[in-house]
Ligand SMILES: Nc1ncnc2c1ncn2[C@@H]1O[C@H](COP(=O)(O)O)[C@@H](OP(=O)(O)O)[C@H]1O
C-alpha cells in the first residue's frame with residue numbers, strides 16, 4: 341500500500357519527480373526515433389514499437405520507486421491482458437501516445453502519466469519530447485509548462501504557470517488526426533469555429549490547457565490512458581472534460597475495458 345494522502349500540496353510536490361520521469365521516457369523515445377525502431381501490429385491491428393515497450397518499462401521502474409505500491413494501469417501491459425487493480429488510487433500511463441504519428445515521423449506524440457484518486461484524475465503529466473514541451477497539472481493546485489530544446493530535459497526551474505483562455509467568438513477546435521467519426525463532424529458543423537487542427541496524441545489537452553486552442557471534440561472511443569493525464573492538466577488549468585450530457589468521465593471502468601465514451605474538452609465552461 342502507498343502512503344499517499346492525496347492532499348493538493350503533496351500532489352504538487354509529487355508532480356516534480358513524475359515530470360522528470362516522463363521527460364526521461366520521452367528522451368528515450370526520441371533517441372530511438374533517430375537510431376531506428378521496429379514496428380509490429382497489436383491484436384487490435386494498431387501499431388506498437390520497441391520505443392513503446394522500452395518506455396513503458398522505464399516508467400514502470402521509475403513509478404515503482406516514486407510511488408511504491410500504487411498500481412499502474414499501462415497501455416502495453418493492458419494490451420497483453422495485464423490489468424492493474426483500479427478500485428482505489430492508481431496510476432495510468434500511456435508510454436507513447438500517438439504511436440501512429442511516431443511511426444510516420446510526426447512530432448506530436450506524448451508520454452502520459454496520470455494519477456486517479458477516488459475515480460477522478462488528480463494529477464497529470466504530458467511530455468511532448470519531439471517538440472520539447474512539458475506539461476503538468478494538479479486540479480486545485482495549478483498547471484505549468486516548460487519549453488526545452490528537443491532531446492534535452494526541461495530545466496526544473498523552467499516551469500511557468502499556464503491557464504486556459506477565455507473562449508473567443510470564433511474558437512479554435514482540435515480533433516484526432518486519424519480517428520474521426522460522424523458525430524464529431526456533426527458537432528463541429530454546428531459550431532462557428534475559426535479553425536480546426538488535427539493532432540494524434542494527448543498534446544491536444546496541452547494546447548487547450550495553455551490557451552492555444554479552445555476545445556477538443558472526441559465522440560469516438562479512447563482509452564483511460566489517453567485521457568487521465570490530459571484531463572487532470574486541463575482541469576488544473578481552468579477547463580473541463582464533459583460528456584455530451586454534461587457528465588464527468590469516470591476512471592477505473594474495468595467492466596468497459598477502460599474505454600471512454602464521447603467527450604468534449606473545454607478550455608472555458610461551454611456556453
Ligand atoms: N476503436 C477504438 N477503441 C478504443 N480506443 C481507440 C479506438 N480508436 C482509437 N482509440 C484510441 O485513440 C487514441 C488515439 O487518438 P488520437 O489519435 O486522437 O490521439 C489511441 O491511442 P494510441 O494511439 O496510443 O493507441 C487509442 O487508444
Ligand SMILES: [Mg+2]
Pocket residue numbers: 415434436437438565566
Ligand atoms: Mg494512446
